[in-house]
Amino acid sequence: MAILDLRQRAGYLFIAVMLGHVLLISAQVNARTGVPILEAFTFGLFAEIQRVVSRGSSSVSEIWTGYIGLRRVNAENEHLRQQLAVALIDLQQQRALADQSRGLARLLELHDQPALKTTAAAIIADAAAPDFRTVTIDKGDADGVRPDMAVIAPAGVVGRVAVASGRAAKVQLLIDRNAAAGAIVGRSRAQGVVVGGGADERLSMEYVSETADIVVGDAVMTSGIDAIYPKGFVIGTVEAVDKNGPSYRRIVVRPAVDFHALEDVLIVLTPAARQAEGSRE
Amino acid sequence: MRTVGVILAIVAAVVLQTTLGRYIARATVAVDLVLVVVVAVALTCGPVTGLLTGTAAGLAQDALSSGVLGIGGLAKTLVGFLVGIVGSQFIVAQPFSRFVVFLAATALHAAVFIGLYVMLDLRQFGTSYAAVGGQAVGNAVVGVVVFQLGEFLPGVVERRRSQRARIRR
Secondary structure (H helix, E strand, O other): OHHHHHHHHHHHHHHHHHHHHHHHHHHHHHOOOOOOHHHHHHHHHHHHHHHHHHHHHHHHHHHHHHHOOOHHHHHHHHHHHHHHHHHHHHHHHHHHHHHHHHHHHHOOOOOOOOOOOEEEEEEEEEOOOOOOOEEEEOOOHHHOOOOOOEEEEOOEEEEEEEEEOOOOEEEEEOOOOOOEEEEEEOOOOOEEEEEEOHHHOOEEEEOOOOOOOOOOOOEEEEOOOOOOOOOOOEEEEEEEEEEEOOEEEEEEEEEOOOOOOOOEEEEEOOOHHHHHHHHHO | OHHHHHHHHHHHHHHHHHHHHHHHEEOOEEOOHHHHHHHHHHHHHOHHHHHHHHHHHHHHHHHHOOOOOOHHHHHHHHHHHHHHHHHHHOOOOOHHHHHHHHHHHHHHHHHHHHHHHHHOOOOOOOOOHHHHHHHHHHHHHHHHHHHHHHHHHHHHHHHHHHHHHHHHO
16 A cells, blocks of 8 residues: 555656656747756856866876876977967968958958957866767856857867856857858858767768869868858868769768867957958948 | 765766766767666666656756756656666666666667657757667666676675774674
8 A cells, every 4th residue: 555655656746747847848948038047057056066176187187197207298298289279270360361351352342350359268067968069168257258159279160159157158069969150161162051960070061052162171161151150260171072963962071179189268259240340340 | 865865976977977078978989977877876766766866867967958958857757767667666686687777768868858859849969879879888888887886885895894893803
């Protein structure tokens, strides 16, 4: 009798909890205007725990890599890596400037591109579920980080800010299934949209014209039309082109960024829309 | 005491998942530590604790992901409840039977989680059967190891204590 009672209660509880979930989902699906309060609160709370854990693990890692036998080599390596990162960022900006001025020179309207204002951030956590490709960074609202700001690395585009709390922000990586960016092929100037591939960690270029000229090895860069990513930043390289007659069936892009080795990123604080306005003025 | 233990296990799983995510979620080989905790708790404590653990863990995971709040919660509640029933109705004490339970629980979780997202047209999933299979095997291996360690370690501690007591005598 007691077992039957317990089972019945468990059943009722199960139905009640499932109904609660259904109501919760329905409320969000009907009105997805902003970030739910619970999400913002939980994210902010866990970001602090993640910050402490990340600081602890990085301290242990630094002691290990920096002091056990490799003290000088590691310092030198770190210095060179920083120099390389700065040079790569500079190269990307120069490439973006060159691309833009080439196009504008054609129209005899030479304008200066405003310099990108960025802030550096460290990655303190990865996604809580394997089906989502997000990371948490240690900069948030307090540092001027806002949703939909572009996030880049020395190698290329990383993603966009999805949620920003006080001292942390969630970044949706470009390889997430729901991520996308306006893209342009460097050699032929063919345009399209690069979308995340989810689990296989490859990108796919879609909405490409039949007349576009795309071959394996072409560099793919941001086109700037999405008002999130600044123009001319490296997305990746074309890895495979699958054609069905004249139309492109599948264009696979290998991302320039190694998302598993990411430790630090740069957040572009100047929104892309404002950059475009700046260059028009 | 058990509630505190379960809460700590969920927090530890979420922290580990977010800290080690890049190492345990690579392409087709991925481990969902939060799901492992839900299944382990459900097998040990029964359907009520299983469903409550699933709810709490799923909602926490949803809130930390970019998804809809409640979908992961619903999937994990269902898994926690059903695994709890299986654990209370059958003897699931051997590593192989536990392996099968973890495998089935991951498949059910993926079906509900991905199914709901696709049904509501909220998100596309490139997840193939191989990816779900890889995650199921990963979760099962980690789950069985966690269970074995959980059973092995208290025995070792107890043996050491009794050895020390004998030496003192």
